[in-house]
Amino acid sequence: MNFASLSQTLPMMLIGMVGIFIVIVAIILVITLLGKLSNR
């Protein structure tokens, strides 16, 4: 087993999860804004 790979994959896991939350939160904010603007 290649335990050395963890030094590469653990940061990838962290960055990946943070990245996906950032993109999703950005989409949520834009959609909420769009909803508010278009319902005026």
Added chain:
Amino acid sequence: METMNFLEQFLELFSNFGNLNWQMLVMWVVGGLLIYLAIAKKMEPSLLLPMGFGTILVNLPLSGAITQGDTEGPLSVLFEAGMSNELFPLLLFIGIGAMIDFGPLLEKPWLMLFGAAAQFGIFFTLCIAGLFFPLKDAASIAIIGAADGPTAIFVANTLMSDYLGPIMVAAYSYMALVPIVQPPVIRALTTKKERCIRMSYQKGSVSRTTRILFPVVVTILAGLVAPASVALVGFLMFGNLLRECGVLNSLSETAQNALANLITILLGMTVASQMTADKFVRPDTLLILALGLFAFVFDTAGGVIFAKVLNIFLPEGKKINPMIGAAGISAFPMSGRVVNQMGLAEDNQNFLLMYSISVNVSGQIASVIAGGLLLALMGV
């Protein structure tokens, strides 16, 4: 003498039997099993049936369906034309995008957070698979957790993984096995009291402008963060724009039916071209199937635990039923239905369907973005 020649010529007809080996027989059983699951158990029949038949087709000795030496085979040609450049999964995404109604999700966009949380299994599996496989194959195996066949094909192909066949089998089989895989994980992570939490649903309204701008916004945002995902997200969202624009109904219907069906037929058979005995019958395959299951389990756990963490901060009466977090995987609509059925099994007046289906739809977007992020992290 003439009798001998006749006998030799006659026996020559059956000389190909000598090229048969036990690995090919194993693949016939695998192909037969896929066909059985497709027909008898109705598990993803549109994909498992062509894959099953194709598996038998390519595992006949010296099969003319795949390239042998200088002689090109049709399935190998199809693979080069539609898979090695990711064309088939992308075209299928137009059809899938046209099929999805994002309306309920747009009413409550915050539900998308569960879609993000339920991608945890992908990245956690990357760490575990990295212990056994080179990084490109580990990432390709981890994407089984996307619970999204086209995304899995796209990522595994882009990373030029040697394990496309087993990855496809795992991705599509576990998608069909969601009703078996998810409930024990959800039960293990939640109490009966949590599973009985009721969530009232007030129907909101979504303007046509929002519905039309949503696919454009998602494409731009996802593309800016993970450029490698532009094709995946873009084709999915283009399909959705066809549906929502209101002026291209015939194109939307064609994408949902004719295009999606045509590509599905070719996709299943073409994937099967990679399921030759020499690529499939090896110990690695079992490990890949196990890691795929691992990814699904931790996707489910990621969604459920995220909901439980949110509940710590939410006041009484506003708490979320943590089971809806499990629907954040992309297996649509199975996962949403499973969660709803589990809610009804605990309390026959607990209707979670609108929430679970919305979360399930968000999982479709999140899994595609996760695939793009994975490719970006791999330097593609």
